Amino acid sequence: MHDTDDAHSEQESSAIHEPRLWRDKGWTARVIKNEDGDGWAVEMIRDGSAEPALVGPWTMGRNKVDPKPLDATAHQTLVKTASEVIRRHEQQLHAQLNKQCSIETESGSLTVRLVVTPDEFEPFGTLTAVDPFGDVIATVKVPPDFKLTRTRAERWAADGFGRIQ
Structure with a gap:
């Protein structure tokens, strides 16, 4: 077996x-x-x-x-409904933890992504700038409550992608 x-x-x-x-x-x-x-x-x-x-x-x-x-039919219907509830919750959580925006810099277009890593003791965010070819230009750690806006992303790029306080 x-x-x-x-x-x-x-x-x-x-x-x-x-x-x-x-x-x-x-x-x-x-x-x-x-x-x-x-x-x-x-x-x-x-x-x-x-x-x-x-x-x-x-x-x-x-x-x-x-x-x-x-019965089996009711159980199957309930499984489908509950699975959909879980799927929607996971999508909502993913959207809360993952943000991105596009910016224009002197060297071209960039996508800036924020990924929040939920951790019970030390949650944190990671801000990453990526060029159109998918190459990572810069990455910095940010507080988990960091709000990504186009203005903040543009300022980060203009400041040379340094640490963000």
């Missing part, structure tokens, strides 16, 4: 298909009492995550008291 077969059969053996708990394909759907009042909610947790990626309302069953049972 190959390693991938072991992982696949291990995942299959850890699968749970119950009316209020459905674990499969790297995700767990759990139907819970709605904290905001009446009814039910469903939370989607990706394997290895401590927090749910998605929490939303869940449909009542036919008796109007108990929740509708989870």
